[in-house]
Amino acid sequence: MAVYAMNIVLSLSIALGLLAWRTSNFSSFTYETDRRNAVEARPVQLSDWQLQSSNGKTVYLSELSDQLLLVDFVYTRCPTICRALGSRYEQLQRVINSSGNTQITLLSISIDPIYDTPQQLNSYRKRHNGLKDTWQLARPITDHAFQTIISETGLRVIPDKFGGFTHSDTIHLIENRKLTKIKPWSSTDWENIILSGKNS
Amino acid sequence: MDILTLCNMASRRLNNWQLNELPAPSTARALLVFVIMVGITPAGAMWFESSMTTHMLVQLPLLIVLGAVCYQPKAQLNSFLTRIDPLGAIAFICYTGWMLFWMLPLNLDLATIEPSVRLLKLISVPIGIGCCFRWLWHQSNAVLKCVVVFETWASVTRLGWLYIESPLQLCSSYLIGEQQRVGTLLLVISGISATVAVFYSLFGSFNKKNDSTLAKSTSNG
Numbered sequence: 001m002a003v004y005a006m007n008i009v010l011s012l013s014i015a016l017g018l019l020a021w022r023t024s025n026f027s028s029f030t031y032e033t034d035r036r037n038a039v040e041a042r043p044v045q046l047s048d049w050q051l052q053s054s055n056g057k058t059v060y061l062s063e064l065s066d067q068l069l070l071v072d073f074v075y076t077r078c079p080t081i082c083r084a085l086g087s088r089y090e091q092l093q094r095v096i097n098s099s100g101n102t103q104i105t106l107l108s109i110s111i112d113p114i115y116d117t118p119q120q121l122n123s124y125r126k127r128h129n130g131l132k133d134t135w136q137l138a139r140p141i142t143d144h145a146f147q148t149i150i151s152e153t154g155l156r157v158i159p160d161k162f163g164g165f166t167h168s169d170t171i172h173l174i175e176n177r178k179l180t181k182i183k184p185w186s187s188t189d190w191e192n193i194i195l196s197g198k199n200s
Numbered sequence: 201m202d203i204l205t206l207c208n209m210a211s212r213r214l215n216n217w218q219l220n221e222l223p224a225p226s227t228a229r230a231l232l233v234f235v236i237m238v239g240i241t242p243a244g245a246m247w248f249e250s251s252m253t254t255h256m257l258v259q260l261p262l263l264i265v266l267g268a269v270c271y272q273p274k275a276q277l278n279s280f281l282t283r284i285d286p287l288g289a290i291a292f293i294c295y296t297g298w299m300l301f302w303m304l305p306l307n308l309d310l311a312t313i314e315p316s317v318r319l320l321k322l323i324s325v326p327i328g329i330g331c332c333f334r335w336l337w338h339q340s341n342a343v344l345k346c347v348v349v350f351e352t353w354a355s356v357t358r359l360g361w362l363y364i365e366s367p368l369q370l371c372s373s374y375l376i377g378e379q380q381r382v383g384t385l386l387l388v389i390s391g392i393s394a395t396v397a398v399f400y401s402l403f404g405s406f407n408k409k410n411d412s413t414l415a416k417s418t419s420n421g
Contacts, residue, residue: 004284004285004286004287004289007284007285007290008289008290008293011290011293011294012293015293015294015296015297018297018301019297019300019301022301022304022306022307023304023306028306029304029305029306030305030306030309030368030370030371030372031305031306031309031310031371031372031373032372033306034306156309156372156373158372158373158374158375160375166369166375166376168372
């Protein structure tokens with residue numbers, strides 16, 4: 001019976017150990033939290049994303065991310081979360097301007113590149129009082145570029161029945177082409193990063 | 201009739217439910233292989249996983265049921281299992297652990313993204329949940345059987361309630377509307393199964409011929 005009790009304890013330990021390992025010590029139960037924890041634990045080296053900016057020119061991630069880059073993913077027709085993200089970027093833009101920190105750039109990348117032409121991107125920025133110096137907007141040029149962004153960031157984009165998309169409402173911090181942090185748009189960490197000028 | 205007598209009757213009826221009327225394991229085995237193969241192929245995986253309803257309420261239950269029906273260990277394996285787990289407690293831990301594992305939204309999402317996690321699902325669900333359930337049902341006493349039944353039922357109910365009430369999209373691969381629909385279906389399933397379980401516990405099998413065996417065993421002791 002003692003051996004049986006030991007077997008039970010052993011199997012219980014294995015089961016709990018596996019669950020703890022899978023959920024990063026019982027801290028991530030959803031894909032989104034797991035993605036954030038994984039990036040914090042091990043920053044992701046990104047490839048040189050090929051994008052088309054809102055002025056129609058081709059830009060590469062390496063040209064943008066020599067300093068700190070805050071990236072969100074939006075689509076301009078979005079009636080819900082992208083508006084909140086736009087307002088949040090408007091707030092962060094004010095913080096950047098008041099702090100005088102020129103080492104930080106905001107970047108919104110479209111997840112609906114077919115509809116979001118440079119004109120649409122410009123009008124989205126205009127709606128949120130965005131300034132070209134601090135807030136860049138871009139779309140992936142090819143489907144391959146779009147799939148690369150999706151796979152490297154782990155972003156989930158699901159088409160909904162209204163012709164729009166459901167997607168993550170997080171902001172991504174990229175430093176020297178390395179994805180180092182993913183946090184919710186509402187996190188106050190973003191102000192701290194802008195004010196301190198570094199990833200704290 | 202007091203509540204203790206009712207509970208006693210319920211546990212005796214559960215204890216006498218021996219899963220003897222299941223289809224032949226060979227048919228179930230062929231079906232299980234078919235479901236696994238469909239689950240591996242890109243088109244089949246897409247069909248099963250494109251909707252939360254087919255993923256959670258068709259594929260996973262199919263794998264569990266077929267795994268349980270397939271389970272028929274050879275004498276050598278049977279004696280080994282009897283030696284290491286005579287009361288079904290280890291099978292209970294394994295069953296609960298895998299149930300918990302596949303109830304996590306994280307793993308459900310990863311199964312739709314990563315082929316390795318998809319393969320793990322197709323192997324672990326029939327073996328870790330289906331076969332373990334069959335083994336623990338065979339070995340355990342009435343108390344453990346009651347715990348298994350009530351805990352499974354409560355988990356399904358809790359999950360359904362969580363899916364309906366959560367303002368967050370728990371699975372990144374599925375829309376929140378679909379999550380709520382699955383939540384509602386889980387609650388419907390738990391409601392129906394609770395009603396059937398109560399009727400079964402109180403009045404026995406709908407097939408009275410089989411139930412006479414229980415009556416005899418109850419009267420004998």
